[in-house]
Amino acid sequence: MADEFILETHGLTKEFAGFFAVRDVSLKVRRGHIHALIGPNGAGKTTCFNLLTKFLRPSAGTILYKGQDITATAPADVARLGLVRSFQISAVFPHLTALENVRVALQRQHGQSFDFWRSKSVLNRFNGRALELLNDVGLSEFANTPAVEMPYGRKRALEIATTLALDPEMMLLDEPMAGMGHEDIDKIAALIKRISAKYTILMVEHNLSVVANLSDVITVLTRGHVLAEGSYADLSKDERVKEAYLGAGHA
Amino acid sequence: MTAMTDDTLPITPRAMRDEMIVFGLMAVLLAIVPFTGIYPFFVMQALCFALVACAFNLLIGYGGLLSFGHAMFLGTAGYCSAHALKVWNLPPELGIVVGTAAAFALAIVTGYVSIRRQGIYFSMITLALSQLLYFIYLQAPFTHGEDGIQGIPQGRLFGVFDLSQPTILYYVVLAGFLGAFLLIYRTINSPFGEVLKSIRENEQRAISLGYKTDQYKWLAFILSGTLAGFAGALKVFVAQNASLTDVHWTMSGEIVLMTLVGGLGTIFGPVVGAFVIIAMQQYLAGFGQWVTVIQGVIFVACVLLFRRGIIGEVAHYFKRSL
Numbered sequence: 051m052a053d054e055f056i057l058e059t060h061g062l063t064k065e066f067a068g069f070f071a072v073r074d075v076s077l078k079v080r081r082g083h084i085h086a087l088i089g090p091n092g093a094g095k096t097t098c099f100n101l102l103t104k105f106l107r108p109s110a111g112t113i114l115y116k117g118q119d120i121t122a123t124a125p126a127d128v129a130r131l132g133l134v135r136s137f138q139i140s141a142v143f144p145h146l147t148a149l150e151n152v153r154v155a156l157q158r159q160h161g162q163s164f165d166f167w168r169s170k171s172v173l174n175r176f177n178g179r180a181l182e183l184l185n186d187v188g189l190s191e192f193a194n195t196p197a198v199e200m201p202y203g204r205k206r207a208l209e210i211a212t213t214l215a216l217d218p219e220m221m222l223l224d225e226p227m228a229g230m231g232h233e234d235i236d237k238i239a240a241l242i243k244r245i246s247a248k249y250t251i252l253m254v255e256h257n258l259s260v261v262a263n264l265s266d267v268i269t270v271l272t273r274g275h276v277l278a279e280g281s282y283a284d285l286s287k288d289e290r291v292k293e294a295y296l297g298a299g300h301a
Numbered sequence: 302m303t304a305m306t307d308d309t310l311p312i313t314p315r316a317m318r319d320e321m322i323v324f325g326l327m328a329v330l331l332a333i334v335p336f337t338g339i340y341p342f343f344v345m346q347a348l349c350f351a352l353v354a355c356a357f358n359l360l361i362g363y364g365g366l367l368s369f370g371h372a373m374f375l376g377t378a379g380y381c382s383a384h385a386l387k388v389w390n391l392p393p394e395l396g397i398v399v400g401t402a403a404a405f406a407l408a409i410v411t412g413y414v415s416i417r418r419q420g421i422y423f424s425m426i427t428l429a430l431s432q433l434l435y436f437i438y439l440q441a442p443f444t445h446g447e448d449g450i451q452g453i454p455q456g457r458l459f460g461v462f463d464l465s466q467p468t469i470l471y472y473v474v475l476a477g478f479l480g481a482f483l484l485i486y487r488t489i490n491s492p493f494g495e496v497l498k499s500i501r502e503n504e505q506r507a508i509s510l511g512y513k514t515d516q517y518k519w520l521a522f523i524l525s526g527t528l529a530g531f532a533g534a535l536k537v538f539v540a541q542n543a544s545l546t547d548v549h550w551t552m553s554g555e556i557v558l559m560t561l562v563g564g565l566g567t568i569f570g571p572v573v574g575a576f577v578i579i580a581m582q583q584y585l586a587g588f589g590q591w592v593t594v595i596q597g598v599i600f601v602a603c604v605l606l607f608r609r610g611i612i613g614e615v616a617h618y619f620k621r622s623l
Contacts, residue, residue: 125509129509135509137509163492163495163496164516
């Protein structure tokens with residue numbers, strides 16, 4: 051089982067003072083898949099996402115990653131297990147250059163991150179790998195640009211490059227295409243498709259059409275629980291999904 | 302280098318070269334002070350505060366943590382050094398070690414308590430802890446309460462350098478300052494400094510990359526507190542006393558003020574800020590209580606008119622990192 055499903059949740063629930071943002075969600079993410087979590091505003095997608103990445107503590111339920119219970123594991127430790135997240139608002143280090151952004155991710159595994167007496171020139175040995183990663187996402191020309199000066203779409207790409215630097219087994223992407231123009235959406239979608247050859251991806255998305263061509267499996271959330279799950283072809287015929295998205299009157 | 306749109310410049314080889322040139326300039330200027338007729342006591346005092354401000358700046362400028370209790374390190378190290386020198390009759394080098402070690406131990410404990418909270422809560426906890434210590438020092442017998450520890454013997458450093466000679470004392474304080482300054486500079490430009498900056502910029506993201514950010518902030522806090530303590534130990538030899546002034550919360554405020562006036566998150570800003578504030582206290586002393594008012598006006602002007610601080614504005618103007 052653990053080999054087939056990289057991430058599983060059982061009865062995942064998050065209650066905020068009587069309000070159930072996420073209720074009894076059981077997910078199974080198959081290794082190597084792009085799995086999308088979609089739903090209308092307020093469906094609990096981001097809450098669910100924050101539970102999976104441990105930035106929120108669930109009220110009930112368990113989370114298994116590669117068969118190991120990570121329900122009570124700290125966020126930094128989850129990242130070390132190879133389960134790495136992105137953020138809805140592009141999460142880069144604005145005053146570090148693109149190269150330095152990626153390098154911060156690379157240096158962690160090499161155990162010198164507490165060395166305050168060493169020159170940071172020891173980090174130059176990561177430059178080659180960092181440039182490779184930037185190149186992979188089409189950012190080599192931005193290597194020496196501070197992230198704050200990069201266009202929005204490029205920041206998202208930089209975020210993905212930084213995540214890839216950790217060599218994760220699974221990536222959790224929080225609305226990777228939010229706030230982007232069509233051109234950027236296509237670029238990032240192509241990038242996600244390409245990296246999915248190596249990694250399992252769970253992405254949260256607001257827009258069904260964005261994930262239509264990208265995902266192997268789509269889970270639809272409404273009001274905190276799972277409404278339906280299946281391929282895009284299945285779901286597009288499902289009346290309940292149409293209703294959830296368009297409202298009862300339009301169904 | 303491309304045009305910068307914001308306050309902080311990325312460190313490039315050129316920036317490092319610029320900074321080393323300015324450092325050399327600063328070292329030379331400070332080294333010739335005894336030959337200029339400037340009152341050395343004033344410069345020594347300013348150097349001690351400059352070091353405290355630099356240590357404070359390491360925490361806020363590079364770690365994003367505003368400590369409002371840094372006087373506790375200055376004062377604790379001062380009292381412990383003074384006690385070691387006067388009561389235990391230890392030689393100066395051991396007196397400095399005792400004071401610095403006390404600040405180190407204090408930073409480990411207070412850091413552990415405060416570092417788990419963010420923003421204003423962190424500042425409030427550091428303030429509360431320093432107030433707690435203030436009242437302990439007010440009551441504890443070894444500090445002699447309101448009187449403080451007076452008439453501390455300066456002795457001979459390593460049995461060689463007679464610290465009662467103002468010129469020798471000056472160069473010892475200067476050497477201590479420059480050494481600690483370089484250590485701070487190195488820390489900022491180390492692998493650790495890179496992680497610290499990334500935590501300042503986006504802590505959630507740093508966590509998601511697998512960094513246990515509390516540990517990094519704790520180490521930054523310990524380094525900062527220990528270096529502030531080292532400054533406090535040096536100051537004992539300059540002032541030859543240790544008093545409640547150095548643990549009072551207004552001292553913590555002055556450290557913040559020095560750093561803001563000079564330039565938060567700049568390498569040289571806190572040094573310039575400390576000299577400006579100490580010079581004001583020294584040369585405006587004739588105005589009595591009005592010095593506080595003048596300081597307040599300068600603080601307001603600083604926040605309203607040049608928010609990057611003196612060095613911050615200069616660096617921004619020349620598009621350099623200083």
